[in-house]
Amino acid sequence: MSHSQHPIELLRFNTCGSVDDGKSTLIGRLLYDSKNLMEDQIEALERSADITGGGMINLANLTDGLRAEREQGITIDVAYRYFATPKRKFIVADTPGHVQYTRNMVTGASTANLSIVLVDARQGVIEQTRRHTFIAALLGIPHLVIAVNKMDLVEWKEERYQEIRDEIEAFLPKLGAFRDVKFIPMSALDGDNVVDLSKKTPWYDGPSLLSHLETVHIASDRNLNAFRFPVQWVNRPNNPTDQKLHDFRGLSGQIASGIVRKGQEVVVLPAGIKTKVADIWTYDGSLDEAFCPQSVTLCLEHDIDISRGDMLVGVDSLPGRSSELSGRVCWMHARPLSPGKKYFLKHATQTVQAIVTKLDSRINMTTLEADPDPAALGINDIGGIRLKTAKPVIFDGYTTNHLTGAFILIEQGTNATVAAGMLTAPTEAAKPEYSDFAI
Amino acid sequence: MFKMSSYHLDHLQYLETEAIHVMREVAAEFERPALLFSGGKDSICLLRLAEKAFRPSDLPMPFLNVETGHEFPELLEFRDRRAKELGAKLIVRTVDEAFKKGIAHPTPGQVSRNQLQIPVLLAAIEEFQFDCAIGGARRDEEKARAKERFFSFRDSFGQWDPKNQRPEIWNLYNAKLNPGENMRVFPLSNWTEMDVWEYIKKEKLEVPNIYFSHERECFRRGGQWIPIPPPHGDSSKPDPYAGARPKPNEPVKKLVVRVRTIADMISTGMIESPADSVEDIIAEVAAARVTERGTRADDKASEAAMEDRKKAGYF
Numbered sequence A: 001m002s003h004s005q006h007p008i009e010l011l012r013f014n015t016c017g018s019v020d021d022g023k024s025t026l027i028g029r030l031l032y033d034s035k036n037l038m039e040d041q042i043e044a045l046e047r048s049a050d051i052t053g054g055g056m057i058n059l060a061n062l063t064d065g066l067r068a069e070r071e072q073g074i075t076i077d078v079a080y081r082y083f084a085t086p087k088r089k090f091i092v093a094d095t096p097g098h099v100q101y102t103r104n105m106v107t108g109a110s111t112a113n114l115s116i117v118l119v120d121a122r123q124g125v126i127e128q129t130r131r132h133t134f135i136a137a138l139l140g141i142p143h144l145v146i147a148v149n150k151m152d153l154v155e156w157k158e159e160r161y162q163e164i165r166d167e168i169e170a171f172l173p174k175l176g177a178f179r180d181v182k183f184i185p186m187s188a189l190d191g192d193n194v195v196d197l198s199k200k201t202p203w204y205d206g207p208s209l210l211s212h213l214e215t216v217h218i219a220s221d222r223n224l225n226a227f228r229f230p231v232q233w234v235n236r237p238n239n240p241t242d243q244k245l246h247d248f249r250g251l252s253g254q255i256a257s258g259i260v261r262k263g264q265e266v267v268v269l270p271a272g273i274k275t276k277v278a279d280i281w282t283y284d285g286s287l288d289e290a291f292c293p294q295s296v297t298l299c300l301e302h303d304i305d306i307s308r309g310d311m312l313v314g315v316d317s318l319p320g321r322s323s324e325l326s327g328r329v330c331w332m333h334a335r336p337l338s339p340g341k342k343y344f345l346k347h348a349t350q351t352v353q354a355i356v357t358k359l360d361s362r363i364n365m366t367t368l369e370a371d372p373d374p375a376a377l378g379i380n381d382i383g384g385i386r387l388k389t390a391k392p393v394i395f396d397g398y399t400t401n402h403l404t405g406a407f408i409l410i411e412q413g414t415n416a417t418v419a420a421g422m423l424t425a426p427t428e429a430a431k432p433e434y435s436d437f438a439i
Numbered sequence B: 001m002f003k004m005s006s007y008h009l010d011h012l013q014y015l016e017t018e019a020i021h022v023m024r025e026v027a028a029e030f031e032r033p034a035l036l037f038s039g040g041k042d043s044i045c046l047l048r049l050a051e052k053a054f055r056p057s058d059l060p061m062p063f064l065n066v067e068t069g070h071e072f073p074e075l076l077e078f079r080d081r082r083a084k085e086l087g088a089k090l091i092v093r094t095v096d097e098a099f100k101k102g103i104a105h106p107t108p109g110q111v112s113r114n115q116l117q118i119p120v121l122l123a124a125i126e127e128f129q130f131d132c133a134i135g136g137a138r139r140d141e142e143k144a145r146a147k148e149r150f151f152s153f154r155d156s157f158g159q160w161d162p163k164n165q166r167p168e169i170w171n172l173y174n175a176k177l178n179p180g181e182n183m184r185v186f187p188l189s190n191w192t193e194m195d196v197w198e199y200i201k202k203e204k205l206e207v208p209n210i211y212f213s214h215e216r217e218c219f220r221r222g223g224q225w226i227p228i229p230p231p232h233g234d235s236s237k238p239d240p241y242a243g244a245r246p247k248p249n250e251p252v253k254k255l256v257v258r259v260r261t262i263a264d265m266i267s268t269g270m271i272e273s274p275a276d277s278v279e280d281i282i283a284e285v286a287a288a289r290v291t292e293r294g295t296r297a298d299d300k301a302s303e304a305a306m307e308d309r310k311k312a313g314y315f
Helices: A023-033 A039-052 A067-072 A099-109 A127-138 A158-175 A209-215 B011-029 B041-054 B073-085 B095-101 B117-127 B193-202 B278-287 B305-312
Strands: A009-016 A079-084 A088-094 A114-120 A143-149 A180-185 A228-230 A233-235 A250-254 A259-261 A265-269 A273-281 A289-291 A295-300 A311-314 A320-331 A342-347 A350-364 A369-372 A382-395 A406-411 A417-423 B033-036 B063-067 B090-094 B132-134 B151-154 B182-185 B214-221 B224-227 B252-258
Touching: A009 A023, A009 A099, A009 A127, A009 B011, A023 A079, A023 A088, A023 A114, A023 A209, A088 A099, A088 A209, A099 A127, A099 A320, A114 A127, A127 A143, A127 A158, A127 A320, A127 A382, A143 A158, A143 A209, A158 A180, A180 A209, A228 A250, A233 B011, A233 B041, A250 B011, A259 A273, A295 B011, A320 A350, A342 A382, A342 A417, B011 B041, B011 B132, B011 B193, B033 B041, B041 B193, B063 B073, B063 B095, B063 B117, B073 B090, B090 B095, B090 B117, B095 B117, B193 B278, B224 B252
Parallel strands: A009 A088, A009 A114, A114 A143, A143 A180, B033 B063, B033 B132, B063 B090, B132 B182
Antiparallel strands: A079 A088, A228 A311, A233 A250, A250 A295, A259 A289, A265 A273, A265 A311, A273 A295, A320 A382, A320 A417, A342 A350, A342 A406, A350 A369, A350 A382, A406 A417, B151 B182, B214 B224, B214 B252
16 A cells, blocks of 8 residues: 555656547546545546446546536646555646646646656647647656557557657657656557556557556656755744754755755855855754755854845855846746836745846747747747846756756736746856855 | 765655745745644644744744634644644634624524635634635645645635636745735645655654544434534523434434544544554555545535635635
């Protein structure tokens, strides 16, 4: 069962594809065949089947939770599902494929280790397939599965599967680096190659989907390189729980990358001051070292004025520091991106004002080429932009560090989240103007 | 040298660090947050996470609870004691008070006050000008909750609009509000019922004794064993449990039971169980064949019961 004495790894994945590719059915099938459904859920399925399904159980009803969705027969928002096998725990983001909801795919996929892109074997590769694969690559998701679904409707023909595979493999190199890509022929409706291997695909020698999800190597997905610690909350008790701590001044946050050790030198940015980690404080006691993505409270050797939005970094590899940024955004709002307009930019633990100074490019989703100098970016467009911020941002390129290279744009006034952005690597590292802390 | 394998978080450690990060974002981004603490198992986990996020400082937010007036007495005792032990301010608002103030009105023919918690919660948020309320809701509980964000935006009427949620990308939560609007924040979004119990075990957290097996008089209604309410003491006042006492055709039985999920006495079905330790409960959850909220009468009203309540401002 799902509880166990040995540590269990957590794999986060998302599913994407077009309307009617069978995403919800696939998740329903995974839950049903891996015995992760409860009797009352099955009963509820059977009840709704009797009314609307002509007696057939509709596995999609498990994830299409809202009344509005059942009425329209589509998934309108990201739904999260949880299941476990003796090998792993899974968090599934069921992200919709309907064209106007690409923003939800970005939401569901941004935290995923793995993306499953569904392709309807009858239709083959369509624009949505390219778009979803492209977004998975853009977000830097390390592992990709292409689920060639509805193989039963093309008589389980190997040639059809191979055609689709060839077409995708032809454009994958343009997209950059997935750590691994797996193609699996299946029928989510009947369960072939979902949990158990199917007898209908003697020509397929790979694993079932579940067995791949249970074994794909994710331990090195975490970023243990350059130490980055965005200060989230300054912990300075007025009335400490332990009276010995009346001078306590800690910096609370989640390690965005790397490892920190007690006694290690760190640089406080943007101030550029070098100091040492005096203590790694946690509720459960002090630690000698801590690593990404642990949440800890760091105490420094010197009493330096530090606030939320500052960053502690390792001395050996410094991030960039600039108020002129460039990167790619996925635009998520019906009101198009307009150059010259002010937005709030939230990056790590800091929110600053920013102006979009230039639109560099817009991705053509059919060719996956960047068209230069677009007039605007509309909802679901992806493009290159330049920004000027009201104060300098401490950052890394998104490809080397997701958490210090990502940002969102918030529209002033409505407070809508209008864009998800990924920063281009800095051209030069921050140069601290002064070195050691001196009193 | 350090071994790579030592830089590994298991699933509970991962869920914990994610939840602590969310709680610290709340403390940093909001002026007047509150933490919804009922004394139930999920909010018990929230308290430990708050300690981990903010100690050695005081918890930077008061606790808030809305009482229907039908609570298990054991739960209220536990709630009050834990708030005191943690040095937190506990704010309680009740449906009965809301009746007197005209904030809420009894629904004719409806004995459950579950729905009536909505106006009381919204009034409390307004009274104390809370801009954020942290709750222990989990996405695995229910289909509408499965679509909820960590930071769930509510308009100035407290309403949730599932079709118009803010996209939530990476760990960058948009906490911006205009006056009158507020946020519900759910640090346990990614936790399952099993994770909650495993965390209670790992952290050795105390839970109210009604989670453990005990003898109790119950009656059969709607396919569930409902606890017999406390006797009606003051006959000069109307019986607050009128309609929630067994009718002649509803069998009464003394059973060995416990609660799996707690609403109030009227909305909680007891399950027959010998589980009298956290280990037993974990084994029971692992072997369970119905979902946790299968014992919640408030969810059975219709397929979209939770969706409708959330749109109206329920947490």
